[in-house]
Amino acid sequence: MATVIEQVPQMDTKQLQKLIDARLDEVLPKKLAEIEENKTPTMAIIATKGTLDWAYPPFILASTGAALGWDVKIFFTFYGLLLLKKDFNADVSPLGNPAMPMKMPFGPKWFQNFSWPIPNAIMAGVPGFEKVATGLMKQTFKNKGVASIEELRSLSIEAGVEMIACQMTVDVFGFSQDDFIPEVKDYVGAASFLPTARNADVCLFI
Numbered sequence: 001m002a003t004v005i006e007q008v009p010q011m012d013t014k015q016l017q018k019l020i021d022a023r024l025d026e027v028l029p030k031k032l033a034e035i036e037e038n039k040t041p042t043m044a045i046i047a048t049k050g051t052l053d054w055a056y057p058p059f060i061l062a063s064t065g066a067a068l069g070w071d072v073k074i075f076f077t078f079y080g081l082l083l084l085k086k087d088f089n090a091d092v093s094p095l096g097n098p099a100m101p102m103k104m105p106f107g108p109k110w111f112q113n114f115s116w117p118i119p120n121a122i123m124a125g126v127p128g129f130e131k132v133a134t135g136l137m138k139q140t141f142k143n144k145g146v147a148s149i150e151e152l153r154s155l156s157i158e159a160g161v162e163m164i165a166c167q168m169t170v171d172v173f174g175f176s177q178d179d180f181i182p183e184v185k186d187y188v189g190a191a192s193f194l195p196t197a198r199n200a201d202v203c204l205f206i
Contacts, residue, residue, distance in 0.1 A: 041065075044193075044200035045074045050082030052090040052134055052149070057206050058083070059152035065202075066159030073185075073200075074156075075193045077166035080206075081173070084165055084180040088149060091134040157183045164188060 043065045047058040058074055065072045076084050141148075147155065157163065162185040170177070170187060177187065197203045 041068075041070045041202070042200045043070050043072045043202040043204070044197040045072070046193075046197065046203075046205045047074055047076045047080035047083060048078050048206065050079035050090055051093045052137060053092045054206065055083050055088075055090060055149045056146075056152070058204075059149065059156050061204065061206075062161045063152060063156040063159055066156060066161050072156075072160070073162040073164060073193075073196055075164045075166065075197075077169050077190070081165060081169045081175070081180075083149070083153070084163060084184055086179065086181055088153075090149075091130045092137050093130060153181075157181075162186075164193060166190070166193075 043062070045058050045062055049055075058080070062072045062074055082088065082090065138148075163181070163183055165180060165184050165187045167187040167189055169175075177184070
């Protein structure tokens with residue numbers, strides 16, 4: 001029986017194309033599956049909020065993705081830029097999240113399990129309420145063994161997460177690059193980051 005190479009000179013164009021197509025149908029799916037299996041997953045996160053409660057999601061997701069071996073980039077824009085400040089010190093804003101459960105991180109178990117459904121109108125009218133809510137959240141997270149924002153940020157950086165700042169936001173709010181941690185990978189505009197977001201396997205807006 002003649003080999004494929006021996007058959008080629010005897011074939012016309014249509015027969016040759018049919019042979020090539022058959023070979024590609026056999027080899028290509030296996031090659032594509034191999035490439036997909038060896039590909040490093042990518043994740044792009046757009047962080048837009050700077051309060052304490054909203055600071056956790058981007059860093060938790062980024063550090064987790066990096067721990068899984070993913071290539072992770074975070075684009076900090078508008079209020080999210082505050083998460084990159086050297087002297088990060090943010091409060092909780094219960095008004096921005098009316099569904100936030102208010103539980104006490106101290107006292108008897110029955111007391112800690114009791115939910116405090118405080119209406120927004122009362123929150124807005126109580127002086128210092130945000131400081132109280134911030135203290136409760138920090139203590140609750142500490143009791144549960146959750147790392148601080150600074151610790152999560154450092155863990156993310158150590159794991160290879162790229163921190164990217166929005167240059168437009170820096171300019172609009174009058175910041176200087178000296179205000180931010182030195183590990184910020186780059187200062188770019190939205191046009192520079194959007195291709196990264198488009199090509200990422202996972203893209204999150206927080």
